[in-house]
Amino acid sequence: MRLLKLGIASALALSAMTSLASAADPIKVGVSLYGLKAEFMQLWAAAVQESPAVKNGKVEVTVFDGRYDPLVQQEQFATMISQKYQAIIFAPIDADAGATAVKMAHDANIPVVGTNTRANTDLLSSYVGSDDTLSGYMEAKAVLDKIGCKGNVVVIQGPIGISAQIQRSEGNDKALAECPDVKVLETKTANWSRAEAQALMENWLTRYPGQIAGVIGQNDEMALGAIEAIKSQGLNVSDFAIAGIDGITDALLSVKSGEMTSILQDARAQAMGSLDVAAKLADPSYEPQSDVWTQYPDMPFADGKSANYNVPWTPVTAENVDSLLAFRNK
Template sequence: MVKKAITIALCAVLAAACASKAPAPSAGADGGAKEKFVVGYSQSNNAEPYRAQLNLQLQHFLEKYPDIELLPIADARQSSATQVSQVQNFITQKVDALIVSPTEPAPLTAAVQQACDAKIPVIVLDRTVNTDCYTAFIGGDNVLIGKKAGEEAVRLLPDGGKIVELRGITSNQPQIDRDKGFREAIAANPKIEIIADREGKWLKEQATPIMQQWLAQHPQIDLVYAHNDPMALGAYLAAQAAGRADKIKFVGIDGLAIPDGGIRAVQLGQLSATFVYPTGAQEAADTVNKILHGQPVEKQQVLGTTQVTKDNAADLYKQFDLSGQS
């Protein structure tokens, strides 16, 4: 009888330990399963086409889960202070889950920790924070994407050349990683030189005047590497107006399947190449559903990339176009 009691107790302990690995589902007021889960999402900047598309995709993919309500998406507008306030507001509202795309990692770390301490599951989408106290991270490998962009630059400039680089926000981790990977890759050809780089804040309207200045300063620019497609297209417009677009290669990142996105720009010959940076929206929707229903999820979900070329652009547009129009 003693052995049997010990065995039963041991089984109970092991079962409890295993169950703790998966987030417990939220309960309703009567102790039963909740009829409706509420999710808050703080987006770093709705003005960026990539993030506007991410928002639309997240709403689209969450529609297949009728018991999950996504609150109006909070737009931080590139302000970490605003985003911290938004996250704290969601904590006060006692949302069942929180999704956050950090503007900057360090300022958002404490707020994500507060959500974690409040037992609110947190999905960190696209950009990291400086704490491990979250339920899942979903995002691309920006060093890898930067490296692939650099390898394409080496292919486009076999005899070497002069490159200008349009960065995102300098404190953003994706900007740091995309720069790092690119510079590592172009080191394969010592005749390739980055002659100028500037922060374009991820925005097309910021990139155009910067490129205008570079065109005035540098009689030779062979390639523009932009950390996202809007900046690459902003640079293209400046070069086109100056009559130099046909002498310069343009490489971007994002590869959105929207009329003014990178995939279409490659089809039109405006960009030499771009690289799909997955939004992670579908993965986020599926992950939050699993979390809210007590199912285990992968903590680190690193998404791959695809290079967009003229040969595959049409097929990729159809693959990623949620509107059903090509």
């Protein structure tokens, strides 16, 4: 009888130890980003790894490179589901195909937090990102104001079908509608690529010599590619009004030198905010760890229950560019 009691006591002690260990296990969060070739998503991926919750061991995060392929991202979701991730953060390359991946996770009872780009679905548990329609309007207006609402412009789009391209185009169109005397000579995608945008702009400069007054690039990489094309043809960059979006490092330097306009998209706030929301969805006892909620008081954490967290845009100006560069170089 005494041996039986000892056995029961040992089993109970082992069970208690297992429960304690389980309670101390980190929350397992997976991240599927549409692609890691360009700097913005590299900044996003680095920021999520620097989250206080990851640093202190409360959350274990794995970042997957979607390689700009919706099928790759769906395969990543299948992997995260089979490996029993507790929450997923998702920036889809394709808004429609992304909905399929979200449904896979939803059917497996895994919450999905969208970030940066959107999937066409109402099954997301939450979204942490910025208003791309607003940024498209802001960048186009900057170009149009500089050319006095007269002349010809070209528009370099992001990958067709990604939500940022769709919404930034809507914002571009809204600003262009306010300037009926402006003609759009060409609108084509360069897939967020600096090299593709350079080739595209070189072609346009040859096709429309002396006719292009403004360049609306739907991200900074493509705006910078247009600048390289202008320089390669021996033209003066100051003769063009050029704008991009994201506030990547080279764009900040280009704004500082007076070559372009940029609007900073806060990759750090999107990444750390997404992680806090995802962890709260996975474990209701989790409390937010990052400082983004005090950085942006108009974006309260709200116990992780908001359907949409709107990270504000920051126009890059001559007055704030040095401080933005200093923060980037920390």
